[in-house]
Amino acid sequence: MGFDTSGLLPLSDALQGMLEQLACCCDSEQLPLPDALGRVLASDIASPLAVPPFDNSAMDGYAVRLADLASGTQLIMAGKAFAGQPYQGEWPAGHCVRIMTGAPVPAGTDAVVMQEETQADGDRITFLAQPEPGQNIRRAGSDIGKGACVLPAGTRLTPREMPLLASLGVASVAVRRPLKVAIFSTGDELKPVGTPLAHGDIYDSNRYGVRAMLARMGCDCLDLGIIPDEPAQLRAAFIRADEEADVLITTGGVSVGEADFTKQLLDELGEIGFWKLAIKPGKPFAFGRLPRAWFFGLPGNPVSAMVTFDQLVQPALAKLAGQHFERPLQLQAIAAEPLKKSPGRLDFQRGIMSQGPNGLEVRSTGSQDSAVFSSLSRANCYIVLERERGRVAAGETVTVEPFGGLLL
Ligand code: AMP
Ligand code: MG
Numbered sequence: 001m002g003f004d005t006s007g008l009l010p011l012s013d014a015l016q017g018m019l020e021q022l023a024c025c026c027d028s029e030q031l032p033l034p035d036a037l038g039r040v041l042a043s044d045i046a047s048p049l050a051v052p053p054f055d056n057s058a059m060d061g062y063a064v065r066l067a068d069l070a071s072g073t074q075l076i077m078a079g080k081a082f083a084g085q086p087y088q089g090e091w092p093a094g095h096c097v098r099i100m101t102g103a104p105v106p107a108g109t110d111a112v113v114m115q116e117e118t119q120a121d122g123d124r125i126t127f128l129a130q131p132e133p134g135q136n137i138r139r140a141g142s143d144i145g146k147g148a149c150v151l152p153a154g155t156r157l158t159p160r161e162m163p164l165l166a167s168l169g170v171a172s173v174a175v176r177r178p179l180k181v182a183i184f185s186t187g188d189e190l191k192p193v194g195t196p197l198a199h200g201d202i203y204d205s206n207r208y209g210v211r212a213m214l215a216r217m218g219c220d221c222l223d224l225g226i227i228p229d230e231p232a233q234l235r236a237a238f239i240r241a242d243e244e245a246d247v248l249i250t251t252g253g254v255s256v257g258e259a260d261f262t263k264q265l266l267d268e269l270g271e272i273g274f275w276k277l278a279i280k281p282g283k284p285f286a287f288g289r290l291p292r293a294w295f296f297g298l299p300g301n302p303v304s305a306m307v308t309f310d311q312l313v314q315p316a317l318a319k320l321a322g323q324h325f326e327r328p329l330q331l332q333a334i335a336a337e338p339l340k341k342s343p344g345r346l347d348f349q350r351g352i353m354s355q356g357p358n359g360l361e362v363r364s365t366g367s368q369d370s371a372v373f374s375s376l377s378r379a380n381c382y383i384v385l386e387r388e389r390g391r392v393a394a395g396e397t398v399t400v401e402p403f404g405g406l407l408l
Contacts, residue, residue, distance in 0.1 A: 005344030008278035010387070015312060018287055022294065024322035025246050026176040033165055036157050038218045039175035040323045045151040047168050050141035054104045057081075059136045061114040062125055063097040063105050069127060077123040081106060096125055105137055112136035144168070154324035156218065179217075179321040182241035182293070183210050184224040186234065186253040186262075187300060192226060205373065206251040206298070206305045213309055213406045214249075217317055229253065231265060238269055242290040246320060249313065252300030254284045262286070262297065270295065278387055280345040281370035282308040294320065301370040307348050307382075310406050330384065333360040333400045339383065339392040340368070346387045350379035353400050362400050379403070 028042030057063065068075055078095035081087035083102035091097060096113075097106050105112065111131035119126040144150055150168065151161060157175070165173065190204040191197055204226050214221045222245050227237045234253075241248040253262045254274060266272040272288030272295055281304040286297030296313050298305040318325035333353055341347055353362040362383055365375040382401040385392065392398060 005278060008276050008283070008345065011277060011279050011311065011346055014275060014277055014285070014287075015315060018312070018316050019319055022316055022319045024176070025320050026179055026322055028174045028176055030172050030174055032172050033162065033170060036173050036175050037159070037162065039157055039173075039178070040218070040321055041151055041153050041155045041157065042174040042176050042322065043153050044149045045165065045168075045170065045173065047144045047146060047148050047150050048170070049144075049168055050146040051144040051167060052138055052140060052142070054140050055109070056083075056102055056104050056138050057099045057112045057136060058101065058138050059112055059114040060100050061112050061136065062118060062127075063087075063099045063109040063112050064127070064131060065108055066110040066131065066133060068094055068096070069130065073127045075125050075127070077120075077125055109137065110134070152324070154322060156323050176322045178220045179247060179317060180220045180222060180245045181214050181247045181249060181317070182222040182224055182245035183207060183214070183249045184237055184241070185226045185251050186229060186258075187226070188228045188230075190226045190252075205302050206300070209302065209306050210249055210251065210298075210309060213306075213314070214317075216406050217314065217321070217323075219317065219321070229258070229261065231261070234262070235265055235269075238265065238290065242269070242293045245293050247294045247296065247317065248290065249296045249298065249309075251298045251305045254286045254297040254299060256284070266290075266295070272297070277308075278345045279307075279311070280347045281368075282311075282348075283345070285312065299370075302373050303350075303370040303376050306376060306407070310404075311348065314406060328401050328404050330399050330401050331360060332397050333362040333383075334358065335383075335392050335394055335396050335398050336361040336363050337394050339364055339385070339398070341385050341389055341391055343388050343390050347383070347385040347389075348401075349383040349385060350375045351381050351383040351400060352379060353381045353402065360400070362398060376407075 075096040077098050078091050079087050079089045080098040081103040082100050086104040087097050087106045091106055110133050113127055113131050117128050185204045185207045189201055191201045193203055211221055224237050227233050270288055270290040272286055275285045276283055277285050282299055284299050285308055288295050298308050315325045349368050350365045351362040353360055365378045367375055384399040384401050
């Protein structure tokens with residue numbers, strides 16, 4: 001008999017419950033385009049231009065009118081069109097215009113014939129094939145129509161969006177200020193890296209994981225360090241975080257042994273719920289409101305802290321930051337070896353997926369103890385095992401979730 005898991009809160013309910021309460025809390029500001037990398041758009045970007053702005057040639061070749069080629073295969077070159085230097089001259093019947101890639105096609109052009117399909121003898125050009133109407137012409141507005149929404153509010157600007165916005169002549173954009181997130185670790189046993197350990201001490205590793213994930217999300221981090229399990233110091237840290245940040249994220253101190261202690265303090269300061277989630281790793285989790293800031297209390301076990309941040313806190317922070325959040329990709333894979341699992345919780349086991357002879361396959365990284373960090377560092381995906389599922393035999397199909405932006 002396993003322990004009773006019927007009262008545990010499903011991940012999807014926890015997520016929905018949180019997201020319903022949260023709204024974007026970051027004002028917008030106008031920034032020059034190069035400074036906006038990594039920021040979240042505060043409003044839709046409508047294209048001020050058609051792209052391309054004029055009909056132009058996709059090839060180096062000759063602009064032709066089909067009527068001129070109806071009765072013969074030879075035309076006389078009337079002149080040349082270059083990118084940035086349109087052809088301005090006359091275009092008499094029986095003539096073509098030499099044209100380069102990106103040059104505006106002269107008015108009346110039906111097609112561009114690539115130069116490899118022609119033979120030139122001085123300015124007498126022979127066409128080796130009959131062109132199709134519209135061939136090799138990039139039409140004005142064929143990429144983006146004037147006024148079209150090119151990027152919706154909530155888009156986080158990556159290197160891919162920068163040239164797109166520049167191509168539209170957008171010099172500055174309205175973006176959200178970064179979300180400000182205070183963090184601290186709790187525990188008398190924790191020491192900062194760079195200091196010696198006494199017997200019973202361990203290094204505080206969670207803060208480095210949480211900081212790194214916040215950096216990936218573009219948040220501003222206020223790192224309050226390590227706070228011992230001592231009410232007065234914890235209280236002071238909670239109050240400071242609440243005054244200075246939009247969000248406080250702590251690790252540790254929410255498990256059964258310690259929750260009462262933190263709970264008392266948080267009941268006094270705000271409205272916090274302590275949840276037992278039906279996920280593994282990561283059962284204990286706290287969420288709620290301090291007078292000003294939102295609070296997320298992650299479990300102390302390092303793997304649990306990372307996984308609950310990735311699965312629960314990331315979508316919540318995205319909403320607070322005004323950022324559109326895409327659900328992670330999930331794929332089907334074949335278990336290349338048996339996987340231990342007991343029914344009752346949704347497992348996020350750490351796996352290594354690879355391309356096998358029969359498609360995608362996945363192996364466990366070994367010990368799935370939530371204190372064993374190497375299980376996460378060697379993994380490239382979660383193996384997501386349904387709540388009611390038991391042991392998985394080799395050859396069964398399982399769901400894998402490749403690590404996304406936060407953990408890569
Ligand atoms: P707690 O949730 O505070 O009961 O902690 C659960 C386990 O995680 C204990 O073994 C702690 O020592 C460990 N732990 C808590 N916080 C950290 C941290 N910041 N870095 C590394 N391990 C931690
Ligand atoms: Mg602790």
